[in-house]
Amino acid sequence: MMRSFCVPRWDFRVYDGPRVDEFQSMSELLDVRGLTVDLPTARGWVRPVNEVSLRIGAGESLGLVGESGSGKTMMALSLMGLLPPGARVSGEAILSPANSAPENLAELDEARWRRLRGLDVAMIFQEPMTSLNPVMRVGDQIAEAIAAHFPNTNKERINYWVLEALRLAAVPEPSVRAGQFPHQLSGGLRQRVMIAMAIAAGVSDSEDEAPTLELRKPGIPLTKPRLLIADEPTTALDVTVQKQILELLDGLRRRLGLGLLFITHDLGVVARVADRVAVMYAGRIVEQGRVGDVLRTPRHPYTQGLIAASPTLERGRLSPIPGIVPQLTELPPGCSFEPRCPVRMPECRLAVPELRDAGHHHVARCILVGNANEVALKQ
Protein backbone atom coordinates (compact mmCIF):
# COMPACT_ATOMS: atom_id res chain seq x y z
CA MET A 1 0.00 0.00 0.00
CA MET A 2 2.75 2.38 1.01
CA ARG A 3 4.72 1.64 -2.11
CA SER A 4 2.18 3.23 -4.36
CA PHE A 5 2.90 6.61 -2.82
CA CYS A 6 6.59 6.45 -3.58
CA VAL A 7 6.24 7.60 -7.14
CA PRO A 8 4.54 10.92 -7.66
CA ARG A 9 1.62 10.56 -9.97
CA TRP A 10 2.71 13.35 -12.20
CA ASP A 11 6.20 13.66 -13.44
CA PHE A 12 6.48 17.36 -14.03
CA ARG A 13 9.84 17.08 -15.63
CA VAL A 14 8.40 15.48 -18.72
CA TYR A 15 5.10 17.26 -18.64
CA ASP A 16 4.72 19.48 -21.63
CA GLY A 17 1.97 21.78 -20.50
CA PRO A 18 0.09 24.38 -22.45
CA ARG A 19 2.23 27.23 -23.62
CA VAL A 20 1.99 30.62 -22.04
CA ASP A 21 0.10 32.16 -24.93
CA GLU A 22 -2.79 29.77 -24.49
CA PHE A 23 -3.17 30.84 -20.91
CA GLN A 24 -2.80 34.49 -21.69
CA SER A 25 -5.58 34.36 -24.17
CA MET A 26 -7.63 32.66 -21.49
CA SER A 27 -7.44 35.00 -18.57
CA GLU A 28 -5.53 37.70 -16.89
CA LEU A 29 -4.93 36.88 -13.26
CA LEU A 30 -3.18 39.84 -11.75
CA ASP A 31 -3.05 43.39 -13.01
CA VAL A 32 -0.94 45.75 -10.92
CA ARG A 33 -1.05 49.43 -11.79
CA GLY A 34 0.97 52.12 -10.13
CA LEU A 35 1.31 50.18 -6.89
CA THR A 36 3.13 52.25 -4.29
CA VAL A 37 4.03 51.28 -0.75
CA ASP A 38 5.15 53.81 1.86
CA LEU A 39 6.71 52.64 5.09
CA PRO A 40 7.34 54.66 8.22
CA THR A 41 10.90 54.38 9.52
CA ALA A 42 12.91 56.12 12.20
CA ARG A 43 14.30 58.40 9.51
CA GLY A 44 10.96 59.28 7.98
CA TRP A 45 8.82 57.72 5.30
CA VAL A 46 10.46 55.58 2.66
CA ARG A 47 8.97 54.21 -0.54
CA PRO A 48 10.21 50.65 -1.13
CA VAL A 49 7.68 50.09 -3.92
CA ASN A 50 7.28 52.99 -6.27
CA GLU A 51 4.66 53.09 -9.02
CA VAL A 52 5.07 49.45 -9.98
CA SER A 53 2.93 48.12 -12.82
CA LEU A 54 2.92 44.52 -13.97
CA ARG A 55 0.60 41.80 -15.17
CA ILE A 56 0.54 38.05 -14.69
CA GLY A 57 -1.70 35.74 -16.69
CA ALA A 58 -3.03 32.41 -15.46
CA GLY A 59 -0.31 29.81 -15.95
CA GLU A 60 2.25 32.49 -16.57
CA SER A 61 5.48 32.97 -14.68
CA LEU A 62 6.90 36.43 -14.06
CA GLY A 63 10.39 36.72 -12.62
CA LEU A 64 10.95 39.72 -10.37
CA VAL A 65 14.67 40.39 -10.15
CA GLY A 66 16.46 42.71 -7.80
CA GLU A 67 19.19 42.99 -5.20
CA SER A 68 18.61 43.50 -1.50
CA GLY A 69 16.88 46.80 -0.91
CA SER A 70 15.30 46.86 -4.35
CA GLY A 71 11.80 46.53 -2.88
CA LYS A 72 11.02 43.14 -4.38
CA THR A 73 10.08 41.53 -1.07
CA MET A 74 7.87 44.48 -0.02
CA MET A 75 6.19 44.17 -3.39
CA ALA A 76 5.40 40.52 -2.63
CA LEU A 77 4.22 41.25 0.91
CA SER A 78 1.86 43.95 -0.37
CA LEU A 79 0.28 41.35 -2.68
CA MET A 80 -0.20 39.06 0.34
CA GLY A 81 -1.55 41.74 2.66
CA LEU A 82 1.38 41.12 4.98
CA LEU A 83 3.01 44.54 5.03
CA PRO A 84 4.39 45.76 8.35
CA PRO A 85 1.99 47.81 10.47
CA GLY A 86 1.69 51.45 9.48
CA ALA A 87 2.43 50.82 5.80
CA ARG A 88 0.45 52.87 3.31
CA VAL A 89 -0.51 51.31 -0.01
CA SER A 90 -1.81 53.18 -3.03
CA GLY A 91 -2.43 52.22 -6.62
CA GLU A 92 -4.20 49.10 -7.80
CA ALA A 93 -3.52 45.39 -7.74
CA ILE A 94 -6.51 43.70 -9.32
CA LEU A 95 -6.67 39.94 -8.81
CA SER A 96 -9.21 38.28 -11.10
CA PRO A 97 -9.92 34.68 -10.20
CA ALA A 98 -11.92 33.19 -13.06
CA ASN A 99 -15.15 32.44 -11.23
CA SER A 100 -15.29 35.07 -8.56
CA ALA A 101 -15.34 38.83 -8.64
CA PRO A 102 -12.08 40.73 -9.11
CA GLU A 103 -10.57 42.18 -5.97
CA ASN A 104 -8.28 45.12 -5.51
CA LEU A 105 -5.55 43.76 -3.26
CA ALA A 106 -4.39 47.28 -2.47
CA GLU A 107 -7.49 48.09 -0.46
CA LEU A 108 -8.72 44.90 1.18
CA ASP A 109 -9.63 44.81 4.84
CA GLU A 110 -8.26 42.08 7.07
CA ALA A 111 -11.47 40.05 6.98
CA ARG A 112 -11.35 39.85 3.18
CA TRP A 113 -7.66 39.11 3.29
CA ARG A 114 -8.28 36.17 5.57
CA ARG A 115 -10.57 34.65 2.96
CA LEU A 116 -8.25 35.33 0.05
CA ARG A 117 -4.88 34.59 1.57
CA GLY A 118 -3.89 30.98 1.14
CA LEU A 119 -6.73 30.38 -1.27
CA ASP A 120 -6.41 32.85 -4.14
CA VAL A 121 -2.97 34.14 -3.24
CA ALA A 122 -0.32 32.07 -1.53
CA MET A 123 3.33 32.58 -0.84
CA ILE A 124 6.41 30.47 -0.23
CA PHE A 125 9.47 31.86 1.45
CA GLN A 126 13.22 31.51 1.27
CA GLU A 127 13.80 29.54 4.45
CA PRO A 128 11.12 26.89 4.93
CA MET A 129 12.38 26.03 8.41
CA THR A 130 11.42 29.41 9.83
CA SER A 131 8.02 29.36 8.12
CA LEU A 132 7.00 25.93 9.40
CA ASN A 133 5.86 25.28 12.94
CA PRO A 134 8.59 23.10 14.46
CA VAL A 135 6.33 21.36 16.99
CA MET A 136 3.52 20.39 14.64
CA ARG A 137 3.41 17.52 12.17
CA VAL A 138 3.59 18.83 8.62
CA GLY A 139 0.36 17.06 7.66
CA ASP A 140 -1.49 18.87 10.43
CA GLN A 141 -0.05 22.18 9.30
CA ILE A 142 -1.32 21.61 5.78
CA ALA A 143 -4.68 20.50 7.15
CA GLU A 144 -4.85 23.74 9.09
CA ALA A 145 -4.34 25.71 5.89
CA ILE A 146 -7.22 23.86 4.26
CA ALA A 147 -9.54 23.95 7.26
CA ALA A 148 -9.08 27.72 7.55
CA HIS A 149 -10.93 28.06 4.26
CA PHE A 150 -13.27 25.08 4.47
CA PRO A 151 -14.27 24.88 8.13
CA ASN A 152 -17.18 22.55 7.50
CA THR A 153 -15.26 19.89 5.65
CA ASN A 154 -14.86 16.64 7.55
CA LYS A 155 -11.53 15.33 8.66
CA GLU A 156 -11.17 12.47 6.20
CA ARG A 157 -11.86 14.76 3.31
CA ILE A 158 -9.24 17.21 4.55
CA ASN A 159 -6.71 14.44 5.05
CA TYR A 160 -7.36 13.31 1.53
CA TRP A 161 -6.53 16.78 0.24
CA VAL A 162 -3.44 16.99 2.45
CA LEU A 163 -2.04 13.89 0.78
CA GLU A 164 -3.16 15.15 -2.59
CA ALA A 165 -1.31 18.44 -2.03
CA LEU A 166 1.84 16.62 -0.89
CA ARG A 167 1.62 14.41 -3.94
CA LEU A 168 1.23 17.43 -6.20
CA ALA A 169 4.36 18.86 -4.62
CA ALA A 170 6.07 15.55 -5.56
CA VAL A 171 6.79 14.60 -1.94
CA PRO A 172 7.74 10.94 -1.92
CA GLU A 173 5.75 8.75 0.49
CA PRO A 174 3.26 11.50 1.36
CA SER A 175 1.46 9.53 4.03
CA VAL A 176 4.73 8.97 5.89
CA ARG A 177 5.90 12.54 5.49
CA ALA A 178 2.58 13.97 6.66
CA GLY A 179 3.20 12.39 10.06
CA GLN A 180 6.69 13.85 10.44
CA PHE A 181 7.95 17.07 11.97
CA PRO A 182 9.79 19.73 9.96
CA HIS A 183 13.18 18.94 11.52
CA GLN A 184 12.94 15.38 10.20
CA LEU A 185 12.84 16.62 6.63
CA SER A 186 15.68 17.78 4.39
CA GLY A 187 15.74 21.37 3.13
CA GLY A 188 14.38 20.36 -0.24
CA LEU A 189 11.54 18.34 1.29
CA ARG A 190 10.66 21.21 3.59
CA GLN A 191 10.34 23.51 0.62
CA ARG A 192 8.11 20.92 -1.06
CA VAL A 193 5.96 20.84 2.07
CA MET A 194 5.73 24.65 1.93
CA ILE A 195 4.64 24.41 -1.68
CA ALA A 196 2.07 21.77 -0.77
CA MET A 197 0.76 24.04 1.97
CA ALA A 198 0.58 26.99 -0.39
CA ILE A 199 -1.49 25.12 -2.98
CA ALA A 200 -3.46 22.93 -0.55
CA ALA A 201 -6.48 25.16 -0.01
CA GLY A 202 -6.56 26.00 -3.69
CA VAL A 203 -6.64 22.42 -4.93
CA SER A 204 -9.20 21.47 -2.28
CA ASP A 205 -11.59 24.04 -3.61
CA SER A 206 -12.62 21.80 -6.48
CA GLU A 207 -14.82 19.32 -4.70
CA ASP A 208 -17.72 20.08 -6.98
CA GLU A 209 -15.61 19.51 -10.07
CA ALA A 210 -14.13 16.27 -11.30
CA PRO A 211 -13.97 13.70 -8.46
CA THR A 212 -10.21 13.72 -8.10
CA LEU A 213 -7.39 15.68 -9.56
CA GLU A 214 -5.86 12.74 -11.30
CA LEU A 215 -8.86 12.44 -13.56
CA ARG A 216 -8.24 15.88 -14.91
CA LYS A 217 -6.46 15.82 -18.19
CA PRO A 218 -3.06 17.46 -18.34
CA GLY A 219 -3.22 20.99 -19.55
CA ILE A 220 -6.63 21.77 -18.18
CA PRO A 221 -6.07 24.21 -15.36
CA LEU A 222 -8.27 24.61 -12.34
CA THR A 223 -11.31 26.69 -13.13
CA LYS A 224 -10.19 29.14 -10.52
CA PRO A 225 -6.62 30.19 -11.24
CA ARG A 226 -4.52 31.34 -8.37
CA LEU A 227 -1.49 33.43 -7.71
CA LEU A 228 1.57 31.83 -6.15
CA ILE A 229 4.29 34.16 -4.93
CA ALA A 230 7.69 32.55 -4.44
CA ASP A 231 10.23 34.74 -2.62
CA GLU A 232 13.73 33.36 -3.23
CA PRO A 233 12.41 29.81 -2.68
CA THR A 234 15.65 28.13 -3.70
CA THR A 235 18.32 30.49 -2.37
CA ALA A 236 18.98 28.37 0.72
CA LEU A 237 19.10 25.10 -1.24
CA ASP A 238 21.87 23.18 -2.94
CA VAL A 239 21.98 23.49 -6.71
CA THR A 240 20.82 19.96 -7.42
CA VAL A 241 17.85 20.40 -5.06
CA GLN A 242 17.21 23.87 -6.45
CA LYS A 243 16.89 22.35 -9.89
CA GLN A 244 14.23 19.91 -8.69
CA ILE A 245 12.23 22.62 -6.93
CA LEU A 246 12.34 24.87 -9.98
CA GLU A 247 11.12 22.01 -12.13
CA LEU A 248 8.34 21.32 -9.66
CA LEU A 249 7.17 24.94 -9.60
CA ASP A 250 7.33 25.15 -13.35
CA GLY A 251 5.27 21.98 -13.72
CA LEU A 252 2.73 23.10 -11.13
CA ARG A 253 2.01 26.43 -12.67
CA ARG A 254 1.49 24.83 -16.06
CA ARG A 255 -0.48 21.95 -14.62
CA LEU A 256 -2.68 23.98 -12.29
CA GLY A 257 -2.70 27.21 -14.25
CA LEU A 258 -1.13 29.09 -11.37
CA GLY A 259 0.18 32.56 -11.98
CA LEU A 260 3.68 32.53 -10.57
CA LEU A 261 5.47 35.59 -9.28
CA PHE A 262 9.01 34.36 -8.82
CA ILE A 263 11.26 36.68 -6.83
CA THR A 264 14.99 36.16 -7.03
CA HIS A 265 18.34 37.90 -7.33
CA ASP A 266 19.67 35.13 -9.57
CA LEU A 267 19.35 35.76 -13.29
CA GLY A 268 20.19 32.15 -14.09
CA VAL A 269 17.20 31.00 -12.05
CA VAL A 270 14.98 33.52 -13.82
CA ALA A 271 16.12 32.23 -17.18
CA ARG A 272 14.98 28.81 -16.07
CA VAL A 273 11.54 29.53 -14.60
CA ALA A 274 10.19 32.77 -15.99
CA ASP A 275 8.31 33.63 -19.17
CA ARG A 276 8.74 37.31 -18.56
CA VAL A 277 11.00 39.24 -16.23
CA ALA A 278 10.76 42.55 -14.40
CA VAL A 279 13.96 44.07 -13.04
CA MET A 280 13.56 46.20 -9.93
CA TYR A 281 15.95 48.81 -8.64
CA ALA A 282 15.39 51.12 -5.66
CA GLY A 283 11.64 50.47 -5.68
CA ARG A 284 11.00 50.96 -9.37
CA ILE A 285 10.80 48.57 -12.27
CA VAL A 286 13.64 49.58 -14.55
CA GLU A 287 13.18 46.99 -17.27
CA GLN A 288 10.50 44.50 -18.18
CA GLY A 289 10.03 42.12 -21.06
CA ARG A 290 10.12 38.53 -22.20
CA VAL A 291 12.89 36.67 -20.45
CA GLY A 292 14.85 35.89 -23.60
CA ASP A 293 14.72 39.49 -24.81
CA VAL A 294 15.72 41.02 -21.49
CA LEU A 295 18.58 38.62 -20.80
CA ARG A 296 19.93 38.50 -24.36
CA THR A 297 19.46 42.15 -25.26
CA PRO A 298 19.16 44.09 -22.01
CA ARG A 299 18.50 47.79 -22.59
CA HIS A 300 18.86 49.25 -19.10
CA PRO A 301 22.46 49.73 -17.89
CA TYR A 302 21.54 48.15 -14.54
CA THR A 303 20.29 44.97 -16.19
CA GLN A 304 23.40 44.95 -18.36
CA GLY A 305 25.57 45.38 -15.27
CA LEU A 306 23.76 42.65 -13.38
CA ILE A 307 24.32 40.20 -16.21
CA ALA A 308 28.00 41.12 -16.45
CA ALA A 309 28.36 40.67 -12.68
CA SER A 310 26.79 37.20 -12.56
CA PRO A 311 29.47 34.53 -12.30
CA THR A 312 29.34 31.91 -15.02
CA LEU A 313 31.39 28.80 -15.53
CA GLU A 314 33.68 30.83 -17.80
CA ARG A 315 36.43 32.67 -16.01
CA GLY A 316 37.42 36.25 -16.62
CA ARG A 317 34.18 37.74 -17.87
CA LEU A 318 33.13 39.05 -14.51
CA SER A 319 32.72 42.80 -14.24
CA PRO A 320 31.08 44.20 -11.13
CA ILE A 321 28.81 47.21 -10.84
CA PRO A 322 30.68 49.87 -8.87
CA GLY A 323 29.15 51.30 -5.72
CA ILE A 324 26.26 49.98 -3.66
CA VAL A 325 22.48 49.90 -3.87
CA PRO A 326 21.31 53.32 -2.62
CA GLN A 327 19.47 53.69 0.66
CA LEU A 328 15.81 54.47 0.14
CA THR A 329 16.24 57.53 2.34
CA GLU A 330 18.99 58.91 0.14
CA LEU A 331 17.82 58.39 -3.42
CA PRO A 332 19.37 60.60 -6.07
CA PRO A 333 17.00 63.14 -7.63
CA GLY A 334 16.78 61.70 -11.13
CA CYS A 335 17.47 58.14 -12.26
CA SER A 336 18.21 56.03 -9.17
CA PHE A 337 20.96 54.15 -10.98
CA GLU A 338 22.72 57.28 -12.22
CA PRO A 339 25.49 57.35 -9.55
CA ARG A 340 26.58 53.80 -10.50
CA CYS A 341 25.86 54.02 -14.21
CA PRO A 342 28.78 53.70 -16.62
CA VAL A 343 26.99 55.72 -19.31
CA ARG A 344 25.45 58.46 -17.17
CA MET A 345 24.89 61.89 -18.61
CA PRO A 346 24.02 65.20 -16.96
CA GLU A 347 20.39 64.83 -18.08
CA CYS A 348 20.01 61.68 -16.00
CA ARG A 349 19.93 63.75 -12.83
CA LEU A 350 17.09 66.00 -13.97
CA ALA A 351 14.14 63.65 -13.72
CA VAL A 352 13.24 60.01 -13.20
CA PRO A 353 13.13 58.54 -16.71
CA GLU A 354 9.85 57.02 -17.85
CA LEU A 355 9.62 53.45 -19.11
CA ARG A 356 10.44 53.58 -22.80
CA ASP A 357 9.51 51.16 -25.50
CA ALA A 358 12.51 48.90 -26.11
CA GLY A 359 10.98 46.34 -28.43
CA HIS A 360 8.05 43.95 -28.53
CA HIS A 361 6.58 43.79 -25.00
CA HIS A 362 9.88 45.17 -23.76
CA VAL A 363 10.33 48.41 -21.82
CA ALA A 364 13.30 50.03 -20.08
CA ARG A 365 13.57 53.06 -17.82
CA CYS A 366 16.59 54.77 -19.40
CA ILE A 367 16.78 57.94 -21.43
CA LEU A 368 19.22 56.27 -23.79
CA VAL A 369 16.61 53.83 -25.02
CA GLY A 370 15.47 55.07 -28.38
CA ASN A 371 18.40 57.46 -28.58
CA ALA A 372 20.12 57.17 -31.95
CA ASN A 373 23.49 56.82 -30.21
CA GLU A 374 22.35 54.20 -27.68
CA VAL A 375 24.58 51.42 -28.90
CA ALA A 376 27.64 53.64 -29.34
CA LEU A 377 27.24 55.19 -25.88
CA LYS A 378 26.91 51.86 -24.13
CA GLN A 379 30.09 50.46 -25.63
Next chain:
Amino acid sequence: MRKLSKKYNRSGGPFKRASEQEQFIAVDHVSFEVTQGETFAVVGESGCGKTTLARMLLRLIEPDGGQILFAGRDLLALSAAELRAHRREMQMIFQDPFASLDPRMRVGEIVGEPLAIHEPKLSKAERAPRTLAILERVGLRADALRRYPHEFSGGQRQRIGIARALILRPKLIVADEPVSALDVSVGAQVLLLLRELQSEFNLTYVFISHSLPVVAQLATRIAVMRGGKFVELGEAEQVLHQPAHEYTRELLSAVPALPVA
Protein backbone atom coordinates in the same frame (compact mmCIF):
# COMPACT_ATOMS: atom_id res chain seq x y z
CA MET B 1 58.81 27.76 -4.30
CA ARG B 2 57.47 26.49 -1.07
CA LYS B 3 55.05 23.70 -0.88
CA LEU B 4 52.13 23.50 1.47
CA SER B 5 50.75 20.12 1.94
CA LYS B 6 47.97 18.85 4.09
CA LYS B 7 46.98 15.34 4.73
CA TYR B 8 44.30 13.79 6.77
CA ASN B 9 43.75 10.33 7.85
CA ARG B 10 40.59 9.42 9.57
CA SER B 11 39.18 12.74 10.61
CA GLY B 12 36.06 12.24 12.63
CA GLY B 13 34.79 15.77 12.47
CA PRO B 14 32.58 17.53 14.96
CA PHE B 15 29.85 14.95 15.36
CA LYS B 16 31.94 12.30 16.97
CA ARG B 17 30.04 10.13 19.39
CA ALA B 18 31.13 7.61 21.94
CA SER B 19 30.26 4.51 20.01
CA GLU B 20 32.22 3.66 16.92
CA GLN B 21 29.09 2.75 14.97
CA GLU B 22 27.32 6.00 15.62
CA GLN B 23 30.22 8.03 14.33
CA PHE B 24 29.47 10.42 11.56
CA ILE B 25 32.52 10.94 9.45
CA ALA B 26 32.44 14.53 8.21
CA VAL B 27 35.80 14.44 6.53
CA ASP B 28 37.13 11.08 5.54
CA HIS B 29 40.82 10.62 4.77
CA VAL B 30 41.17 13.64 2.55
CA SER B 31 44.62 14.34 1.19
CA PHE B 32 45.73 17.18 -0.99
CA GLU B 33 48.53 19.62 -1.59
CA VAL B 34 48.27 23.33 -2.12
CA THR B 35 51.09 25.06 -3.95
CA GLN B 36 52.08 28.57 -3.07
CA GLY B 37 50.30 31.23 -5.11
CA GLU B 38 47.50 29.01 -6.30
CA THR B 39 43.79 29.01 -5.55
CA PHE B 40 42.66 25.62 -4.44
CA ALA B 41 38.88 25.44 -4.49
CA VAL B 42 36.74 22.93 -2.63
CA VAL B 43 33.22 22.64 -4.01
CA GLY B 44 30.37 20.66 -2.60
CA GLU B 45 26.80 20.77 -1.38
CA SER B 46 25.73 21.41 2.18
CA GLY B 47 26.85 18.72 4.58
CA CYS B 48 29.65 17.44 2.38
CA GLY B 49 32.28 18.39 4.94
CA LYS B 50 33.86 21.33 3.17
CA THR B 51 33.53 23.76 6.07
CA THR B 52 34.84 21.18 8.53
CA LEU B 53 37.77 20.70 6.22
CA ALA B 54 38.42 24.45 6.02
CA ARG B 55 38.37 24.84 9.77
CA MET B 56 40.64 21.88 10.33
CA LEU B 57 43.22 23.48 8.06
CA LEU B 58 43.58 26.25 10.62
CA ARG B 59 43.06 23.90 13.53
CA LEU B 60 39.89 25.73 14.50
CA ILE B 61 38.50 22.21 14.63
CA GLU B 62 40.89 19.54 15.75
CA PRO B 63 41.26 16.72 13.24
CA ASP B 64 41.10 13.21 14.66
CA GLY B 65 44.00 12.08 12.64
CA GLY B 66 46.30 12.82 9.79
CA GLN B 67 48.83 15.50 9.16
CA ILE B 68 48.78 19.11 8.08
CA LEU B 69 52.14 20.15 6.76
CA PHE B 70 52.58 23.87 6.38
CA ALA B 71 55.91 24.89 4.93
CA GLY B 72 57.35 21.59 6.03
CA ARG B 73 56.12 21.66 9.63
CA ASP B 74 53.37 19.49 10.98
CA LEU B 75 50.76 21.82 12.40
CA LEU B 76 49.15 19.11 14.44
CA ALA B 77 52.39 18.47 16.32
CA LEU B 78 52.77 22.12 17.34
CA SER B 79 52.28 23.31 20.88
CA ALA B 80 49.69 25.97 21.57
CA ALA B 81 52.29 28.75 21.62
CA GLU B 82 53.91 27.59 18.39
CA LEU B 83 50.53 27.29 16.79
CA ARG B 84 49.68 30.85 17.71
CA ALA B 85 52.84 32.06 16.05
CA HIS B 86 51.95 30.06 12.96
CA ARG B 87 48.42 31.37 12.82
CA ARG B 88 49.60 34.73 11.58
CA GLU B 89 50.59 33.07 8.36
CA MET B 90 47.16 31.60 7.85
CA GLN B 91 43.98 33.62 8.05
CA MET B 92 40.35 32.95 7.38
CA ILE B 93 37.60 34.90 5.66
CA PHE B 94 34.12 33.93 6.76
CA GLN B 95 30.83 33.64 4.95
CA ASP B 96 28.62 35.84 7.04
CA PRO B 97 29.89 39.40 7.26
CA PHE B 98 27.11 40.14 9.76
CA ALA B 99 28.03 37.48 12.29
CA SER B 100 31.80 37.49 12.03
CA LEU B 101 32.53 41.05 13.20
CA ASP B 102 32.17 42.10 16.83
CA PRO B 103 29.36 44.67 16.84
CA ARG B 104 30.78 46.54 19.83
CA MET B 105 34.21 47.17 18.34
CA ARG B 106 35.11 49.98 16.01
CA VAL B 107 36.32 48.92 12.59
CA GLY B 108 39.79 50.27 13.35
CA GLU B 109 40.01 48.00 16.39
CA ILE B 110 38.64 44.99 14.54
CA VAL B 111 41.14 45.31 11.73
CA GLY B 112 44.05 46.24 14.02
CA GLU B 113 43.37 43.52 16.59
CA PRO B 114 45.48 40.81 14.91
CA LEU B 115 48.43 43.22 14.95
CA ALA B 116 47.90 43.90 18.64
CA ILE B 117 47.93 40.17 19.31
CA HIS B 118 50.82 39.13 17.16
CA GLU B 119 53.00 42.20 17.47
CA PRO B 120 52.28 43.37 21.01
CA LYS B 121 55.35 45.59 21.04
CA LEU B 122 53.82 47.93 18.50
CA SER B 123 52.25 51.00 20.04
CA LYS B 124 48.79 52.10 19.12
CA ALA B 125 50.29 54.93 17.11
CA GLU B 126 52.40 52.49 15.14
CA ARG B 127 49.46 50.22 14.39
CA ALA B 128 47.27 52.99 13.10
CA PRO B 129 48.99 53.68 9.77
CA ARG B 130 49.10 49.98 8.91
CA THR B 131 45.42 49.58 9.74
CA LEU B 132 44.57 52.57 7.61
CA ALA B 133 46.70 51.38 4.72
CA ILE B 134 45.03 47.98 4.56
CA LEU B 135 41.54 49.46 4.89
CA GLU B 136 42.22 51.77 2.00
CA ARG B 137 43.64 48.91 -0.01
CA VAL B 138 40.39 46.94 0.28
CA GLY B 139 38.43 49.99 -0.82
CA LEU B 140 37.23 51.59 2.42
CA ARG B 141 37.65 55.21 3.39
CA ALA B 142 39.66 56.47 6.36
CA ASP B 143 36.54 57.51 8.25
CA ALA B 144 35.64 53.80 8.49
CA LEU B 145 38.22 53.46 11.29
CA ARG B 146 36.00 55.02 13.92
CA ARG B 147 32.71 53.54 12.81
CA TYR B 148 30.94 50.36 13.93
CA PRO B 149 30.20 47.29 11.75
CA HIS B 150 26.45 47.88 11.67
CA GLU B 151 27.00 51.11 9.77
CA PHE B 152 28.31 49.20 6.78
CA SER B 153 26.64 47.22 4.01
CA GLY B 154 27.27 43.50 3.55
CA GLY B 155 29.90 44.06 0.87
CA GLN B 156 31.74 46.63 2.96
CA ARG B 157 31.69 44.32 5.97
CA GLN B 158 33.21 41.58 3.87
CA ARG B 159 35.93 44.06 2.92
CA ILE B 160 36.52 44.70 6.62
CA GLY B 161 36.85 40.95 7.14
CA ILE B 162 39.35 40.77 4.29
CA ALA B 163 41.35 43.69 5.71
CA ARG B 164 41.51 41.98 9.10
CA ALA B 165 42.70 38.77 7.47
CA LEU B 166 45.36 40.57 5.44
CA ILE B 167 46.87 42.94 7.97
CA LEU B 168 49.40 40.36 9.17
CA ARG B 169 50.49 39.67 5.59
CA PRO B 170 49.59 35.97 5.81
CA LYS B 171 50.70 33.45 3.23
CA LEU B 172 47.56 31.38 3.22
CA ILE B 173 43.95 32.57 3.23
CA VAL B 174 41.12 30.13 3.80
CA ALA B 175 37.95 31.71 2.41
CA ASP B 176 34.74 29.94 3.37
CA GLU B 177 31.89 31.05 1.08
CA PRO B 178 33.12 34.64 1.04
CA VAL B 179 30.53 35.95 -1.43
CA SER B 180 27.49 33.73 -0.97
CA ALA B 181 25.78 36.15 1.45
CA LEU B 182 26.30 39.12 -0.88
CA ASP B 183 24.30 40.62 -3.70
CA VAL B 184 25.37 39.72 -7.21
CA SER B 185 26.90 43.08 -8.11
CA VAL B 186 28.71 43.33 -4.76
CA GLY B 187 29.82 39.70 -4.80
CA ALA B 188 31.53 40.34 -8.12
CA GLN B 189 33.39 43.29 -6.57
CA VAL B 190 34.64 41.11 -3.73
CA LEU B 191 35.72 38.32 -6.09
CA LEU B 192 37.71 40.75 -8.20
CA LEU B 193 39.24 42.29 -5.07
CA LEU B 194 40.34 38.83 -3.91
CA ARG B 195 41.87 38.22 -7.32
CA GLU B 196 43.82 41.51 -7.24
CA LEU B 197 45.02 40.98 -3.68
CA GLN B 198 46.25 37.53 -4.55
CA SER B 199 48.85 38.75 -7.00
CA GLU B 200 49.66 41.84 -4.99
CA PHE B 201 50.34 40.04 -1.70
CA ASN B 202 51.44 36.75 -3.23
CA LEU B 203 48.62 34.91 -1.46
CA THR B 204 47.62 31.31 -1.57
CA TYR B 205 43.89 30.70 -1.32
CA VAL B 206 41.90 27.74 -0.18
CA PHE B 207 38.49 28.71 -1.45
CA ILE B 208 35.43 26.89 -0.13
CA SER B 209 32.13 27.30 -1.95
CA HIS B 210 28.96 25.56 -2.98
CA SER B 211 28.87 27.48 -6.23
CA LEU B 212 30.77 26.31 -9.28
CA PRO B 213 30.31 29.60 -11.15
CA VAL B 214 31.85 31.51 -8.22
CA VAL B 215 34.72 29.07 -7.93
CA ALA B 216 35.33 29.26 -11.67
CA GLN B 217 36.32 32.90 -11.30
CA LEU B 218 39.36 32.25 -9.11
CA ALA B 219 40.33 28.60 -8.91
CA THR B 220 43.46 27.12 -10.40
CA ARG B 221 42.46 23.68 -9.19
CA ILE B 222 39.10 22.38 -8.03
CA ALA B 223 38.25 19.54 -5.69
CA VAL B 224 34.66 18.31 -5.74
CA MET B 225 33.65 17.00 -2.35
CA ARG B 226 30.84 14.68 -1.41
CA GLY B 227 30.21 12.73 1.76
CA GLY B 228 33.51 13.77 3.29
CA LYS B 229 35.61 12.66 0.32
CA PHE B 230 36.97 14.23 -2.82
CA VAL B 231 35.24 12.60 -5.76
CA GLU B 232 37.19 14.62 -8.29
CA LEU B 233 40.30 16.76 -8.13
CA GLY B 234 41.93 18.44 -11.06
CA GLU B 235 42.86 21.58 -12.93
CA ALA B 236 39.99 24.08 -12.91
CA GLU B 237 39.52 24.06 -16.68
CA GLN B 238 39.42 20.31 -16.74
CA VAL B 239 36.92 19.93 -13.91
CA LEU B 240 34.63 22.63 -15.31
CA HIS B 241 34.71 21.60 -18.93
CA GLN B 242 35.68 17.93 -19.01
CA PRO B 243 34.44 16.56 -15.71
CA ALA B 244 35.40 12.97 -15.09
CA HIS B 245 33.05 12.11 -12.26
CA GLU B 246 29.32 11.64 -12.59
CA TYR B 247 28.63 13.81 -9.55
CA THR B 248 30.62 16.73 -10.99
CA ARG B 249 28.60 16.48 -14.17
CA GLU B 250 25.41 16.50 -12.12
CA LEU B 251 26.51 19.62 -10.25
CA LEU B 252 27.48 21.35 -13.47
CA SER B 253 24.21 20.57 -15.17
CA ALA B 254 22.24 21.90 -12.20
CA VAL B 255 23.83 25.35 -12.49
CA PRO B 256 21.20 27.67 -13.92
CA ALA B 257 22.82 29.28 -16.92
CA LEU B 258 22.13 32.60 -18.55
CA PRO B 259 21.11 32.53 -22.19
CA VAL B 260 24.01 33.44 -24.42
CA ALA B 261 23.60 36.83 -26.01
